[in-house]
Amino acid sequence: MRWELDWLNNRARLSPEKDAIIDEKTNQAWTFKEVNERARSVASWLLSQGVRKGDRVALLSPNDISYFDLLFACGKMGAILVPLNWRLSQHEISEILQDCTPVLIGIHQQFETIYEQLTNVCPNSFLIRAENYLEISSYPIRDSFTEDIIETDPLAMIYTGGTTGKPKGVVLSHQSILWNGMNTIISWSLTAEDVTVNYLPMFHTGGINALSIPVLMIGGTVVIGDQFTGQKAVESINRHRCTIILLVPTMYHLLIQTDDFQGSDFPTMKIFLSGAAPCPLQIYEAFQKKGLAFKEGYGLTEAGPNNFYISPEDARIKRGSVGKPMLFNSIKLVKPDREAKNNEVGELLIKGKHAFSFYWNNEQATSETLMEGWIHTGDLAKRDEEGFYYIVGRKKDMIITGGENVYPLEIEQWLAELPDIDEVAVLGLPDKKWGEIVTAFIVLKDSSTVGEEELRPYCEHKLGRYKIPKRFIFLEELPKTHVGKIDKKKLKEMSTII
Template structure:
């Protein structure tokens, strides 16, 4: 086994007594030596249960030490770790498990009663508390023969949280996860004294790989928060003296409205990161007002998820930019013919690097459609300004063509959300006999007296006439996907029903 493919063991040798993981609920703490030992014990259990290189081991759990146990055990014995989205329905989870065909399924005690049926998909392993690892059988021979592992061998399989079609299992190799972490450490200048709070669910690549694995590779500390509550998150950032953190825009939207945030002083925090979806500029303003460093990133399950870096000071000048490509990956922004776009021209974003996923599980056709040679075709639109800073314009499939003009929903969403009476916004294209598509805005508002006419007048202050929504749908709350993003498909489905 190459040394970089069991880097948790190497880290444990270098700094055995440094704190690696903290459970924010119980305040239990594990050193790097203890984390490595847990992984060895679990890997031994896997092997003694007949799990071989390439077999899948699935886990259904809130953010918990078991995620790292499973990941690092898989790293040691060659299994493929499959984190399961606990927000999925029984039908959706059954599809994922039927597709992944795990040999073993770990189920955290908080899901035992509601998910007993998971046992039909593989051997069941009960995750009862943080000490479950010590309840595993004691084997006479605790050392197993570690398999030969190639850099392209699968380490994890994360199912995408798309809003259309069936979930796809994105296979991440040992190389994918190692190089995302290494690229992040070097490009973002992460250090051994970093501490982060992981509140984003770890079944999501943002929870598992955006900061958790890079900070552990760098020798820092990861605090696991099992359920996100905005006030509690703020208090934990301060309690554990976190230096860097990632939340998705929905989380930030909730955080900035709390008294805890407004009153807090984050003495140790170097930078707040946003990812998972484009962040409203109103959130930037809240952090700027408090003098806090805030910046935005961009990634996908299939790519990293880290691809860009922007200095926090520059993010104040280039609000909304995800920055420039990191040290060990490349980007292209191309037209439909594959040629690169001009400065400030919108095109499709392509990515290249060792951090990319390898393929979609059992889906050669989707895999082939997702690559142009070594370049991963993201399906996202972006532009690059005259200084080389990249801005995400939205999904290619969400671009609206109305009366022959291209409209990018994100521009309209950002402007509407800057209105103090507006809470959240989703802009979509709706079929229209005259225009081909018409721009429609679904808006949740903070004040009941907001009218469509008022929103139109607000749009006229900045937007070209063809970009102004021809229809506004005012709502109490916008629906969300399983990973906390606004669910535009659900909005369109509801709109079609009510028409």
């Protein structure tokens, strides 16, 4: 393996006794030297099980040290880690296994009840349970790993959420993960003093690549978060003296409502980051009232996922902006026939060495998404005169009603400012007259009795007539994806029976 690709080995040489990873639940800590030794042991064990370069190794586990063990081990001996979304049904997981055909699958003891069913799909398996996994993570280390690994070789394959169709296996090379890490470190000014607690699921790129790998690469510390609650997050941030954290808007929504958030000054925190979906403006306000730095980012599995930087100072002024492109990637906004001008909405295209390689077993989707090195994200964005970018929404979510283009985020942000509204999602539903009608799905706060008769005139204060929802549908809760995004595909399905 080329020395520059095994950055963990080099980091262990530079910072051997520094704590690299801490388990939030048990408080067990591993130094960089120990993490590297574990990875070498696991790589040696994988080789003893017949795993070779290019083979897929699947993992079904809650957030756990085994993610890092297997990712770093695969990196050392050339295999490809496939983290599995444990929130999917057994049938869906089986379909993914049939697609990626792993030679080995690790299953955490938490999912022991489906162990036998999954091993029917992938017979070669091992159970991640304390006593037997200890043997794997301390397996006798080979003197060296002789595979010739280059930076374009695959290292991980992360399956997309599948909210718009069948999940696709996004193949990430050593290069894409390495460059995302370096780009993030330099653009965000991360240091070895940074500490983060990670509550995002590690089967998702946000859990592995958004912050965990960059923080470890620079020599910082990652706390492996257990199940998220707002109260637990505040306690863990302060106990571990965290400096930076990435959460999704639904997590922040829960966090800011806790007494613990209101009562803490978060003395060690430099910045709170939000990702995965556009953030409601009332969350910005909650942090601004406490004098805490808060900002948004943007990414996707196919691109890093980190692509923009904005300073906390600019984030206060440019609310809702994800900032400017980072140091080592390019951004372009395109309309059907040309590049978009300032303040025009266009599709967001991304280019850089952090880009994914291809979709596994899906040449058509690869050719539709990756063109001449540019990732066509399917997201719509605009850029202001100062070069700051704003995500408008998904291209597929844009509503065309009576020939007019409507961007749901604008309506969602306005409705979310009402104190009576807890959550809101806007989408277009089919209509014979208008093509689509703007429809708002709303969750009210417990004490609220607000109805359509109050919401409609409220919308008229700011929104053009064609943007005002023609339907308001009230729900007890909005369906979410496995990373906490509002699941608009499921909402559209629900609308047919409401």
